[in-house]
Amino acid sequence: MPSKFPEIQSGGSLIVAWQIKGKEVLVIGGGEVAAGRIVNLLNADAKVTVVCPRGGLNEEVAYRVDQKQVKHVDRVFLPLDLEPEKKVAMVLSAIDDPEASTRIWKYCQTMKVPANIADVPPECDFYFGSVHRDGPLQIMVSTNGNGPRMAAALRRQIGDMLPKGTGDSIKKVGQLRRMLRKAAPGKSTRDISRRMSWMSEVCDKWSAEEFNAMDEEDMDKLVQFYERGMVPSFEEIRLGYRGDVVWEFDGSFGWM
Structure with missing residues (x-):
């Protein structure tokens, strides 16, 4: 008999969007893999320290160092790099030395700092x-x-x-959510649940292309329907509030 609950499929990872903004991250190594890790970290607004002898930095990592986008420690990794007062939140090791990598991994485990040892899955708390x-x-x-x-x-x-412009569409959704919270700022569980339900209905009804075409006037008019618990279509918003076509709202949205 099929279960009404989701079946468990073990062996996966917990996929999360780790909020590393403003936190200290140690990158050990200065080659191509380290360069890629650094880009990901800077895109997430982390505070990055690269531990690697200057001669081991490739062109890209050296550029990040010279531009002061990252801090640089000009030597190999030492245990003092993980002293508690440094508040390291994550370690990414990308060096061509298996024995040294394993030592780094074990020390991170001792210090309870999550770590990723490049290309060694058993020595990773998380994967990229x-x-x-x-x-x-x-x-x-x-x-x-x-x-x-x-x-x-x-x-x-x-x-x-x-679809082209999907990222811009998502920005518009975020802007709409902020406008809704301003118009209906209730903080109770019921208020939050209602806002989430209404936004879900909007996202289900409107396409990415329509969100991309939406402007602030459209958002303002759309939010006005929240208190009535209604979600008009993009076409209905435009027909009702553009000067070239007059739409008289009768509460039915065309369904009688």
Whole structure:
């Protein structure tokens, strides 16, 4: 008999959007992998310290150091780099020395600092997936360490399938949510649930292209329907509030 509850599929990872903004992150190494890690961290507004001899920095990492986008410690990793007062929230190791990498991993475990040792899945608290980025939109594809190259191919396919301007559409949704919270600022569980339900209905009814075309006037008119518990279509908002066409609202939205 089929269960009415989701079936458990073990062996996966907990996919989360880790809020690392303003937190200290240690990147050990200065090659191509480290460069990619640094980009991801800076995009997430982390405070990055690179631990690597200057001679081991590739062109990109050296650029980040010279531009003061990251701090640089000109030597190999030492345990003092994880002293509690430094408040390191995460360690990413990307060096070509398996023995040193394992020592770093074990020390991170001792200090209870989450770590990722590049290309050594058993020595990782988390994996990096392949990410599609379009403004506020981030889509990560993970193979849980089985096939990073395949994850990259799938990520490209997914990105190509998305409507043009999807990131801008999501920005508009965020702006609409802020306008709604300002118009209906209630903080009770019921208020929050009602706002979420109404926004969900809007997102289900409107397409990404319509959100992209929406302007502040459209948002203002749409929010006015919240108290009535109504969600007009994009066309109805435009017909009702544009000068070239007059729409007289009778409460039915055309359904009698």
